[in-house]
Amino acid sequence: MRFRLTNMALLALCLALFSLGCTRQPRTTADIPRSLSPSYSIAVAPFTQPISTSQLIMGEIPKNQGRIAPEMLPSLDRALRDVLLTETKRHYTFVPRHMPLPDKMRYHDSNQPQALSAWAAFAKGLKTDLLLVPQVLNWHQREGSRAGVTRPAHVRVEFFLINAQQGTILDRSVYDVEQTSLTSNLLEIGEFFKRQAGWATADELAREGMVKAVKDMTL
Template sequence: MKRTAVCCALALTALLVIACARPVPQASRPAGTLAVAGFSNPAFTWELLAGYLPREGVKVDPQVVDRLNETLINTLLAHGTTGYVSMGNTRQCMDVRNYENEVSSRTTALKYWLDVGRCTGADLLLVPQLLFWKERQGKEMGVESPASVMIDIYLLDIKEGRIAQRYHFEETQQDLSSNLLDAPKFFERKGKWITAGDLAGEGIDTGLRTLGL
């Protein structure tokens, strides 16, 4: 009886949280032309524009970065963000610069990305960075270790030479009993343990909405 009461209380709390939850609204579209850089995977904290790395010297499989770039492109399209300087064209500008020689601190990291932005001719440059990635160990209905992802998405104002906006996403999936505030996510995910790719996709979607993209 006591266990049933606890379960009912948890379910009621979850429903109340869901009732109060609201989807992240799409912010106003920033003015100016946009260029989009592909995901980078910094290995050291000084390569970041802000924040920190939970573990330094760790790189992910390049295929993970490729999948994140595909998710980013598809999400921009789904949000109606088109007409930007593509990742391919931005990559050409990145190749002109010597990243390893130019970036040795956060100050030079910002300068590097601003130079890339100027090369594209755009007013704004979207710079996404993957900071941490741990894949789910297990299946949808049960895991030994859940997926965990940390991502930063920056919007640089090239003319002003500064970071206009930053969105930080960091999540390790938890079960419902561990965090009732995440009840909306739990039910949206149909009570399943999702992959790191799915987790990152949620972060990219929310991040782009927050940045108005």
């Protein structure tokens, strides 16, 4: 079944609803983000994709996991670098992709995530306070065009901020989105217009996840 954009009458109605929804109540003190201390040194690992439970830092492998082509991972690295340098005022150390990464290590067969200690040890070796580990858990590229699709893009990207000395997860951000048509979900009207009123690619959704991670972790 082919998804299509809504007609002009529906767009006009949605614009009206969106303008009404923009009125917000004053934020409480609980809504005010608390920034991560600028004294922390932060290294940023390249994107990886766990394909077995033992490679997970936490969580689980999605059913019918969509795999991202390895040659596409560097483009996500560049996008994350751009987001971090434009959305925050921090200095980061970006780990080169050619370094041996914990995702290549072999773990014992297990139904439980086992990679946290390996990533923490990796962070210690970098002599950094915190290590930001971005991972692709699910990747389905858009099938079709911006105007119409036979299958919308669906991504799940996760970001872990690991304390190198304590070997613990300081913070985590998860972004799991499959774009839906505006006719089936009017609550998505804000996202619809932010995406230029069209169907996004998996890369574009992943970038949204990166921006969300910066906000979630108050970087």
